[in-house]
Amino acid sequence: MSKRKPNHLRNKRKIPAESAVALLYGTHAVRAALENPKRRINKLFATQNAANELQAICAKRNLSVELQTSGELAALLPSDAVHQGMVLDASSLPPVSLEDAAVSGKLLIILDQVSDPRNVGAILRAAAVFGAGGVIMTKRNSPPPAGTLAKTAVGALEVMPLIEVTNLARALETLHKAGYMSVGLDEHGEVLIDEVSKDRPIAVVMGAEGPGLRRLTRETCDMLARLPVAESATGEAFATLNVATATAVTLYALTR
16 A cells, blocks of 8 residues: 555645545445446545555455545545545546436436535435435536535445436426426425325426526426425424425335
């Protein structure tokens, strides 16, 4: 195992975790990527303790580790990143097409400009738990599949297809032609989510926190549905679920 730091990292310049560089950090994200044969690994940086933990999996991939101190690893990442002793420089996963995802007939999740990487990571995790066929998001106004997103997904990024599309309305039309029914989650939806018919494949559309679904997205959906919300003591609805939690509840309702 080499102690010498590669030239491109010797200046300890921080690399934004949400940049185009496919940097992954944290135990679950790094382990899952190392176990994924679709990932091309460029470099693995780790503390001595973390390198010892990864020894078996590194041997399987014939991969050497660049030993670093915890501080040196932290210097590569944003100040709020928790690396747990390991940082992986890897290639992006091969893209998955919308058409390929639709062939499965499984429930699909569409994110309408959900920009918080922690929310997207948590949604990927829920999608994996409930057996969804993929998560679809726009190329713009969405976080890259690395850094915080990957760490929050705790390995789900490696097993759950993440499909990037240019235009969400056109993506919905493509799914309609493939036999999917699109259901937009909206607090003013005409039906409860567990009343949605399941006789066709479903693509559920989740809006960003605050603005919710955009107008064109709402108009393109086949229907709008809402979650059941209890009333508070004042008789007003209490609706404060974030988009990741709302997605998990929706997945449960549509797959049970």
